[in-house]
Amino acid sequence: xxxxxxxxxxxxxxxxxxxxxxxERRRLKEALSTYAVHRACGPLDARFExxxxxxxxxxxxxxxxxxxxxxYCAAEPFTYSQAVVVFGERxxxxxxxxxxxxxxxxxxxxxxxxxxxxxxxxNALGGIGVDGAEDSRFRGRELARNSAVGRMxxxxxxxxxxxxxxxxxxxxxxxxxxPRLPVQFPVPAAVTKGRKFRTTWIAYDVLxxxxxxxxxxxxxxxxxxxxxxxxxxxxxxxxxxCDPHGGRINGVRTAWSSLVPSERRRLVSADGxxxxxxxxxxxxxxxxxxxxxxxxxxxxxxxxxPRFPRxxxxxxxxxxxxxxxxxxxxxYYEQAAKLVVAADDDAxxxxxxxxxxxxxVLRDLLGHSSVTVTELYLSRLDMTRVxxxxxxxxxxxxxxxxxxxxxxxxxxxxxxxxDL
Numbered sequence: 001x002x003x004x005x006x007x008x009x010x011x012x013x014x015x016x017x018x019x020x021x022x023x024e025r026r027r028l029k030e031a032l033s034t035y036a037v038h039r040a041c042g043p044l045d046a047r048f049e050x051x052x053x054x055x056x057x058x059x060x061x062x063x064x065x066x067x068x069x070x071x072y073c074a075a076e077p078f079t080y081s082q083a084v085v086v087f088g089e090r091x092x093x094x095x096x097x098x099x100x101x102x103x104x105x106x107x108x109x110x111x112x113x114x115x116x117x118x119x120x121x122x123n124a125l126g127g128i129g130v131d132g133a134e135d136s137r138f139r140g141r142e143l144a145r146n147s148a149v150g151r152m153x154x155x156x157x158x159x160x161x162x163x164x165x166x167x168x169x170x171x172x173x174x175x176x177x178x179p180r181l182p183v184q185f186p187v188p189a190a191v192t193k194g195r196k197f198r199t200t201w202i203a204y205d206v207l208x209x210x211x212x213x214x215x216x217x218x219x220x221x222x223x224x225x226x227x228x229x230x231x232x233x234x235x236x237x238x239x240x241x242c243d244p245h246g247g248r249i250n251g252v253r254t255a256w257s258s259l260v261p262s263e264r265r266r267l268v269s270a271d272g273x274x275x276x277x278x279x280x281x282x283x284x285x286x287x288x289x290x291x292x293x294x295x296x297x298x299x300x301x302x303x304x305x306p307r308f309p310r311x312x313x314x315x316x317x318x319x320x321x322x323x324x325x326x327x328x329x330x331x332y333y334e335q336a337a338k339l340v341v342a343a344d345d346d347a348x349x350x351x352x353x354x355x356x357x358x359x360x361v362l363r364d365l366l367g368h369s370s371v372t373v374t375e376l377y378l379s380r381l382d383m384t385r386v387x388x389x390x391x392x393x394x395x396x397x398x399x400x401x402x403x404x405x406x407x408x409x410x411x412x413x414x415x416x417x418x419d420l
Contacts, residue, residue: 144212172207229268
């Protein structure tokens with residue numbers, strides 16, 4: 001019915017402008033341009049949102065392609081371009097209808113978690129309720145795994161593919177003493193967007209929790225596991241002599257940086273179990289992180305905080321970006337860096353933090369190709385609040401903000417006689 005209505009409205013519009021449904025290409029294209037303006041800027045009851053317009057364009061595109069195949073017409077109003085779509089390791093060419101209107105990507109419209117919501121989420125992943133005690137209503141499993149990986153994503157800003165296919169032996173070692181600055185966290189090129197190696201960072205306490213999971217719960221699950229990848233994945237890649245940089249795979253020394261996700265999920269330790277950080281109860285690789293995060297958010301919303309938003313891996317990445325930018329703008333890391341320089345501890349990172357613009361730091365942590373990308377990324381989040389809060393904190397700390405006076409001025413703005 002919707003398809004028929006779409007076609008009827010197009011035919012009615014063409015008729016009003018003296019154009020046939022199967023007219024010559026030039027006249028159809030001119031009519032389409034007029035129709036696009038009508039649907040974008042015409043009367044209120046005629047306007048389409050971008051998503052509705054794109055749906056109509058798709059329907060009409062299918063109709064005209066069918067009409068040409070059936071030889072009902074010799075031309076259509078649409079122009080197409082060839083594009084390459086890449087998702088993970090899959091690559092395919094598609095035709096793009098140039099009449100479509102641009103829409104914001106879904107992940108871009110997703111916001112971030114404030115600090116109180118971050119605490120709620122992390123606790124819920126670990127089976128802890130709002131009161132800080134064990135949530136007796138929750139019967140979930142693998143709580144240590146979920147909490148450790150969730151906190152790791154919130155601290156590092158890793159993308160879904162990057163943390164899902166991270167190997168346990170690629171997790172940085174825990175420093176002997178607690179550092180003032182975050183611990184550098186290499187992200188292997190084979191799992192990053194664009195296949196470019198980068199280094200992000202992770203908070204010491206979060207890294208410690210990840211190692212507790214690796215050394216305890218994960219180790220118990222992996223020991224003597226009989227898991228093997230299904231035949232549809234390919235032959236198992238059995239690993240021996242494993243270290244942070246590589247291992248012997250079926251007897252051949254191989255660097256982890258060369259292994260793509262489909263190969264990483266086939267890795268099997270000689271002692272049993274998958275080599276990925278997150279494991280299922282049978283020792284196989286766990287990859288259903290969007291489901292874990294979404295269900296945790298649903299549980300919070302149902303039991304304690306109805307305002308709690310939906311959570312996906314990318315929302316956690318956004319949350320890391322906002323929290324890091326707050327710390328960079330407020331000078332937190334810069335002050336810590338100065339202390340580190342004085343103590344000559346991790347001097348390279350300290351020098352970088354003390355001399356670099358916050359946008360440059362965040363660009364490198366997130367793996368953006370340029371500062372422009374980072375600026376556009378942040379413009380879709382609430383950066384105004386970050387700078388406002390930093391200004392207010394600095395003002396109070398240095399006695400530059402007279403809060404009483406500011407309050408009086410604000411009250412005066414709402415005084416009924418203020419305009420006299």
